[in-house]
Amino acid sequence: MSQRRSxxxxxxxxxxxxRRADLLDAAERVFAERGIDAARIxxxxxxAGVAIGTFYLHFGSKRDLMLALQTRFIDRLVERxxxxxxQLPADDWAGRVDAWLSDAVHxxxxxxxxxDVLYGHTPINAKATVQASPENAHVEAxxxxxxxxxxxxxxxxxxxxxxxxxxxAWYGATHALLHHEAEEIDRLxxxxxxxxxxxxxxxxxxxx
Numbered sequence: 001m002s003q004r005r006s007x008x009x010x011x012x013x014x015x016x017x018x019r020r021a022d023l024l025d026a027a028e029r030v031f032a033e034r035g036i037d038a039a040r041i042x043x044x045x046x047x048a049g050v051a052i053g054t055f056y057l058h059f060g061s062k063r064d065l066m067l068a069l070q071t072r073f074i075d076r077l078v079e080r081x082x083x084x085x086x087q088l089p090a091d092d093w094a095g096r097v098d099a100w101l102s103d104a105v106h107x108x109x110x111x112x113x114x115x116d117v118l119y120g121h122t123p124i125n126a127k128a129t130v131q132a133s134p135e136n137a138h139v140e141a142x143x144x145x146x147x148x149x150x151x152x153x154x155x156x157x158x159x160x161x162x163x164x165x166x167x168x169a170w171y172g173a174t175h176a177l178l179h180h181e182a183e184e185i186d187r188l189x190x191x192x193x194x195x196x197x198x199x200x201x202x203x204x205x206x207x208x
Contacts, residue, residue, distance in 0.1 A: 020058045022048040024072060027065055031117050036066060070118050071137075077107055078141045085145065093149050094206050100145055101170055101200060102193045108174045109189060139167050146204070153205050162204060170196045 014022070026047035030039045041062060045055050059065040084103045085096045108115060143163035149156070173196065177188050200206070 016057075019048075019050055019054055022050065023055060023058060023065070024069055027069060028114060028117075031066075031069075032113060036062075036117070036120075066118070073111075073114065073118055074137045077104075077138050080107060081141065091150070094201075096145060096148075097200060097204070097206075098197050100142060101166075101196055104170055105174050105189055105193050105196070108171070109177065109185065112178055139163055142167055149204075156205050157203060166196075166200050166203065169199060 023044060027039070027044045030043050030047060034043075039062070041055055042052060044065070045052050055065075059068065081100055081103050084099050088095045088099060140163075143159050146159040146162055170192070173192050174189075177185055177192065180188055201208075
């Protein structure tokens with residue numbers, strides 16, 4: 001009797017990391033459509049093509065899933081902006097700071113819907129209780145960029161405080177842009193980038 005051999009090709013099951021990514025991708029879509037509170041775990045697993053049990057192999061609850069989505073969102077921002085910054089010469093520190101700020105505004109506007117769902121900035125999420133971690137990797141990435149400054153002047157502000165203040169300025173102002181008409185966003189974003197760059201240069205004592 002001949003033995004049946006397994007056909008070559010794709011594995012019968014996906015690796016655990018891919019299953020987890022599928023769940024995260026599905027959750028983003030469901031949360032965006034229904035909001036955090038109304039979204040059900042069975043909806044997410046159905047979109048991801050996995051069983052409920054698989055969900056609990058990766059996440060203890062919907063809250064754990066939400067925190068994982070927030071972490072992935074920030075990690076992707078950090079990776080994106082690190083790539084933007086590294087396109088400039090290492091000795092062009094001021095140019096790197098400007099590029100980081102400009103791309104931060106554009107990245108927020110490009111992913112505003114997802115950001116606001118994840119961080120509870122939209123009416124559909126008004127009752128959500130999940131809060132962002134106080135350890136913000138995006139702020140930390142900006143702080144590290146500030147500390148790369150060669151020979152900072154004696155009156156340069158503390159990098160940690162500077163990162164928090166500048167980050168809060170561009171973040172809050174960019175969020176406010178979303179209240180304007182869509183056709184105005186590009187113009188207002190350009191004006192905001194110019195203003196926040198000027199503010200940053202003044203605060204960090206960057207000579208023209």
